[in-house]
Amino acid sequence: MTDLQLDLDPTLGKRAALEAALRDAIRNGRLVAGQRLPSSRTLASDLDMSRATAVAAYGQLVAEGFLLAEHGRSTTVADVPNPPPPAPMRHPFWTTPRFDFRPGEPATDSFPRRDWLRSVRHVLQDSPDDVFGYADPRGRPELRMALASQLGRSRSVLCSADSISVVGGFASAVSYLAEVLMKQGGSIAVEDPMLFLHRDLLELAGLKVVPIPVDGEGIIVDRLDGLDVGAVLVTPAHQHPVGATMSAERRSQLVAWARETDTWIIEDDYDGEFRYDRKPIGALQALAPDQVIYAGTASKTIAPALRLGWLVLPEGVRRAVQRQIHIRAGVSTVDQLALAHFIESGTYDRHVRAMRANYRDRRAEVVERLAAVAPWLEIVDHPAGLHLTARILDPAVDEDALVAAADEAGVGLVGLGICHIDPTTATHRGLMIGFGRPAQHNFAASVDALVEVLAAFR
Ligand SMILES: Cc1ncc(COP(=O)(O)O)c(C=O)c1O
Structure with a gap:
């Protein structure tokens, strides 16, 4: 029985x-x-x-x-035929493909283990005992001072240690900012397309997300006219995902709109350090430090595993954001001090310079090989960041089918489709090709596999 x-x-x-x-x-x-x-x-x-x-x-x-x-x-x-098992949910980041061109991650095999260890050892050996207590919720002063001078030098950000708050990567910053915006009207304008994760975070916090289309110059500022939102979230250095650098004209137009409407601009400067054809273009924040909430991260320059990021907060919003951070305080002081040492010792600049050269070569190789094999793909000409965008020119080529065919061959790619918000204006069709991910020893084989898939498709 x-x-x-x-x-x-x-x-x-x-x-x-x-x-x-x-x-x-x-x-x-x-x-x-x-x-x-x-x-x-x-x-x-x-x-x-x-x-x-x-x-x-x-x-x-x-x-x-x-x-x-x-x-x-x-x-x-009774003998009931079992229904077929539900199709496994597909999510681009739930598996690790053999040849991994998904965007968003730097070369983890280049993590500066020895240098980071030296910085951590310095913290553990030389810090006074009080370091191991509860920290200032804005972050350790040593790190905020190091960041203030680093950001001024490398990204033209106008800031002081007092205006900086250390956060657990941009993802946690999005949640803090969303909480503040919930108290100020509850809506935010965003670029469409955008990183789906950040959209989820904003919506999870209860914000109404208003999509604004982008073109080759970044967000189309005219489309903001008449909107009543608490903030607009943009990626001026390298629009995620389509790659555009926001033009000078759009930058000043956006700042003028923000001032006129008293709206915060949130500048997500996630990979601004990586520019390959010229010196990195400075942050938008320098045009309007009183209106722009600047956000940076160590996730691309060093590693996402550190979960270290920073906000530069204009005075008008500083206390409200600091309060949110205080409530949930949570970035390891040891890691903060290690990063301060890493920056102050010159290692950060050296590492970024070396990685910039590495990524420039990787990008050039992918661009050259793809141009030869897939004339129906157009590489968008923005030599920046850790992924390139390849637009599908041929209307007969289906983005999802292409990503699925790559997946079958062990090649991880992400289509632009998952980043679109408004399906009626989803005009960007193509691929994000993250050239940072494959390990160096596997890079040539990965590019071969990518080329093979694209050559065979269509
Ligand atoms: C558009 C964009 N912003 C920010 C980040 C960095 O996020 P975090 O600092 O949470 O790692 C990423 C990482 O992929 C990104 O793609």
């Missing part, structure tokens, strides 16, 4: 809950064809219900064909 372990849904009536639990157990194979079930009396007693309820539930499932009842014999499980 089967000893039945059934989880009854407490939100249903007893009979309905028993029927649902039996159906589930049969469908998912926990109860198999021919298996004998307990008598209705035993079942009723085990589940603390009346025998009439158990009899009725058995009767219902017999009528539906899930159970068989022959007079004088136990009730048994």
Whole structure:
């Protein structure tokens, strides 16, 4: 006799809950064809219900064909064909492809292990004991001072240590800022397309997300006219995902609109250090330090695993954001001080310079090989960041089918489609090709695999 372990849904009536639990157990194979079930009396007693309820539930499932009842014999499980298992959910970041061109990650095999270790050792050996207590929620002063001078030098950001708050990467900054914006009207304009993760975070916090299209010069500022939003989130150095650098004209137009409407601009400067054809273009923040909330991260320059990022906060919003950070305080002081040492010792600049040269070569190789093999793809000409954007020119080429064919061949790619918000204006079709991810020893083989997939497609 089967000893039945059934989880009854407490939100249903007893009979309905028993029927649902039996159906589930049969469908998912926990109860198999021919298996004998307990008598209705035993079942009723085990589940603390009346025998009439158990009899009725058995009767219902017999009528539906899930159970068989022959007079004088136990009730048994019928032979119900199992429905096909649901298709596994596909998410571009749930598996690790062999040849990995998904965007968003730097070369993890180039993590400066020895230098980082030296910085951590310095912190552990030389810091006074009070370092191991609770820290200033804005972040350690040593790091904020190091960042203030680093950001001024390398990104033209106008800031002081006082205006900086250390955060756990931009992802946590998005959540803090969203909380503040919820108290200031509850809506935000964003670039469409944009990184889907950040959109999720904004919506999770309850914000209304207003999509604004982008073109080759960045966000189309005219489309902001008449909008009443608390902030606009932009990626001026390297629009994510289409790659555009925001033009000088758009920058001043955006700042003028923000001032006029008293709206915050959130500048996500996630990979601004990486520019390959000229000196990196300075941050938008320098045009309007009182209006722009600047956000930077160590995720591309060093590694996402550190979860270290920073905000430069204009005075008007500083206390509100600092309060959010304070409530949830949480970036390791040891890591903060290690980064301060890493910057002050010149290692950060040296590492970024070396990686810039490495990524420039990687990008050039991918561009050259793709141009030769897939004339139906146009590489968008923005030599910056850790991914390049390849636009699909041929309307007959389906983006999803292309990504799926690559996936079959072990080549990880992400299409622009998942970044679109408004399907009626989803005009950007193509691929984000992250050239930072493949390990150096696997890079040539990865490019070969990528080229092979694209050459065979179509
Ligand atoms: C558009 C964009 N912003 C910011 C980041 C960095 O996020 P975090 O600092 O949370 O690692 C990324 C990382 O992929 C990104 O693609």
